[in-house]
Structures are given as C-alpha cells and as structure tokens.
Amino acid sequence: MxxxxxxxxxxxxxxxxxxxxxxxxxxxxxxxxxxxxxxxxxxxxxxxxxxxxxxxxxxxxxxxxxxxxxxxxxxxxxxxxxxxxxxxxxxxxxxxxxxxxxxxxxxxxxxxxxxxxxxxxxxxxxxxVGAENKPIGLAAGKFIGEKLGGKGKIIELQGTGGASATVDRHDGFVEALEGTELEIVATQNCDFLRENAVKFMEDQLQRFGPGEIQAVYAHNDEMALGAIQALEAVGRLNEVVVVGIDGQNNAYEAIKAGKLAASFTYPFxxxxxxxxxxxxxxxxxxxxxxVLPGKQVDASNIDEMLGKGF
CATH class of the missing domain: 3.40.50.2300 (Response regulator)
Structure with a gap:
C-alpha cells in the first residue's frame, strides 16, 4: 500500500x-x-x-x-x-x-x-419512590406509649419545616397519642441535624428539671443521637426514652448499648x-x-441488625 x-x-x-x-x-x-x-x-x-x-x-x-x-x-x-x-x-x-x-x-x-x-x-x-412517613410516626408514638404506659411528657425534635417527611412523621406521631395521657411539651424544627438537636435539648433540659421529661421523639437518628448527647452530659439519659428514625449504624450501636430505645428504618x-x-x-x-418497607429496630432484634444500617 x-x-x-x-x-x-x-x-x-x-x-x-x-x-x-x-x-x-x-x-x-x-x-x-x-x-x-x-x-x-x-x-x-x-x-x-x-x-x-x-x-x-x-x-x-x-x-x-x-x-x-x-x-x-x-x-x-x-x-x-x-x-x-x-x-x-x-x-x-x-x-x-x-x-x-x-x-x-x-x-x-x-x-x-x-x-x-x-x-x-x-x-x-x-x-x-420512598417509604411512608406517617405510619412510621404512628409506630413511634405507639412504641413510646407502650414504654411509658400511656402517660408522660415528650420533647419532639422535628426535621426540616415544610418537608413532607417532617409533616407526616409529626402527624402520625400525634395521631398515636390521641386518647392517651402522653403530651408533647416542647417541639422545634432542628432540620434533621445533630448539632441543632443538641442545642435545643440543652435549652429544654434547663427548662424541665429531672423527672419532668419521660421521652424524646426525634424525626431522624442524627437528632436522636444529639438528644442522647445532651442527656448524657447532665446525667439524665436513664430517665428518658429516646426514639429515632432512619436506621444508621451508629444508632444501632446506641440501641445495643442501651442508650437509644428504638430506630424505625427508613430506606435511603x-x-x-x-x-x-x-x-x-x-x-x-x-x-x-x-413504597419501600421499613422496620422497627429495638433491643429485641438489634443483634440481627447490627452493621446493616448506613
């Protein structure tokens, strides 16, 4: 060529x-x-x-x-x-x-x-595509109700204001409290962030003394872990039931350690x-x-869930 x-x-x-x-x-x-x-x-x-x-x-x-x-x-x-x-x-x-x-x-x-x-x-x-938030809020409310025997005061750590997840997780939770003596005494949008939850909880723990708060309901695990941090700092974690949502690995570790009562998985x-x-x-x-399925994770099934979060 x-x-x-x-x-x-x-x-x-x-x-x-x-x-x-x-x-x-x-x-x-x-x-x-x-x-x-x-x-x-x-x-x-x-x-x-x-x-x-x-x-x-x-x-x-x-x-x-x-x-x-x-x-x-x-x-x-x-x-x-x-x-x-x-x-x-x-x-x-x-x-x-x-x-x-x-x-x-x-x-x-x-x-x-x-x-x-x-x-x-x-x-x-x-x-x-997603899980249903309202049923998760309802399940969290029922879980806390069972833990407290249907009576107690609750701090709610809400997610981002105006987000559909925040609205539904709140509405479902409130529905579960109907007909009980459970009462939300303080709530704030903490934007799903741990640092915001810590600050709000620190303020509320000054407002409410020992024995005046029985539970914390957080719209995600990050805020639940923030609540635990604030409660531990003043030696009051043993008197409060803390519940979160999402299914983080470090939340599972907190359940295993007896610090977090439950997390309700929300597929990412x-x-x-x-x-x-x-x-x-x-x-x-x-x-x-x-609709993606969720799951309640607590002391009864934590061993099978460890390491399976995100």
Missing amino acids: KKREFLKTVLMAGSAIVLATQVMAQEKIKIGFSQGTMNHPWRVAMVEGNKAYAEQNLPDVELIVTDGQNDSSKQVTDVESLMAQGIQVLMISPLTSDALTPVVADAMAAGIKVVTLDRKVNTDVTVH VAPEGIEVAYKVAKGEAVEKEI
Whole structure:
C-alpha cells in the first residue's frame, strides 16, 4: 500500500472511531439527580448508593448530581440547570414541597420524566419512590406509649419545616397519642441535624428539671443521637426514652448499648431511585408510587441488625 493510501485509510478509520464515539455519547441516557442537601449521612447514602449502582450496572447512563446545600432556592436553580443540560429524567429529593413544586411542574410540562425520592411535591410526577412517613410516626408514638404506659411528657425534635417527611412523621406521631395521657411539651424544627438537636435539648433540659421529661421523639437518628448527647452530659439519659428514625449504624450501636430505645428504618432509596429512573427513561411501565418497607429496630432484634444500617 502506498504511503498516501495508507494515510487515507488511517484517517478514515479515525473518523469512523470519532463518529462511533459521538453516536455512543448521543445514545447515553442523561439523568439528573437533584439532592436537597448532603448535610447528614442518610442523604449521603442516598446519593452514593445511586451513583455506585449506575457506575456498576448502567453504562449507558450519564448521571449528573447536584447538591442543594440545604437551600430551597439553590435547589430550584439546580433543577433549572439540569433541565438546560437536556436531561431525560429528573430524580429529585426536594428540600421542601412548596418551594420545589413549581420547578418540578415546569420539568413535567417540558416532557421530562420526574422521579421524586423520599419527599414529595404538590404536583403530578411520573413516579414517587420512598417509604411512608406517617405510619412510621404512628409506630413511634405507639412504641413510646407502650414504654411509658400511656402517660408522660415528650420533647419532639422535628426535621426540616415544610418537608413532607417532617409533616407526616409529626402527624402520625400525634395521631398515636390521641386518647392517651402522653403530651408533647416542647417541639422545634432542628432540620434533621445533630448539632441543632443538641442545642435545643440543652435549652429544654434547663427548662424541665429531672423527672419532668419521660421521652424524646426525634424525626431522624442524627437528632436522636444529639438528644442522647445532651442527656448524657447532665446525667439524665436513664430517665428518658429516646426514639429515632432512619436506621444508621451508629444508632444501632446506641440501641445495643442501651442508650437509644428504638430506630424505625427508613430506606435511603438506593439503588431503587436510579433503577426506577432508568426504567421510566426506557419507557417501561412502573407503578405511580413505589413504597419501600421499613422496620422497627429495638433491643429485641438489634443483634440481627447490627452493621446493616448506613
């Protein structure tokens, strides 16, 4: 083969490779994942679990992840940016329902399929994936009621104000207290953060003396562990029943140590989130709402659950 012909062949082969690469890139399914915040382990587990699954099992997916940094306005901007990048599916765990509803409605109107994870918005979406928060709150209330014999004063550490999980975990808990002598005497939105829970509990332990508080209901394990920290600091943990939600490994360790009475597992929607997003991107039929099962973890079953959290 003459030199000129050889070079021509090489160039043609190179062009074919470039074209094939471009075609493959075009065939990638672009999925955007808008996380409301990454400020505690449950949220990190949700992101990392879905990313890892996509990397290992979905070579035809380009997953773009954003962090709203616990700021609803930033998360709105994140979603708008993802839409501008041409995503086919939006996975979103909204920080608050009201603030994220308009931009999610815009995404649906633009023909982008939307999969909400954990928290909901007040508009139609393609599919919602998560556990049911109200039954968890109800179960937590019944557990505390049984522990206290239906009588006692409770401090409630709520999550992020306006989040569907916060509303439902509170409403379910309040429903469980109906007809009992259990009473919530102090409550505050601690934003699902341990440090906020510690500060609020320190204030309440000055307000309520020894024997005046019988239980703490925290909307997640991070805040429950914060309550334990504050109670231990003043030597009052042995007089208070503390309950959390989520199923963190360090919460399980606290149950084993006799510090935390119970945690109600709340699946962190991984890899279920990306699995469902991939199915809707491929046009497969899915249920409108996919409910993930939770579980009560306490002294009776802690040995089988140790190390199985996140």
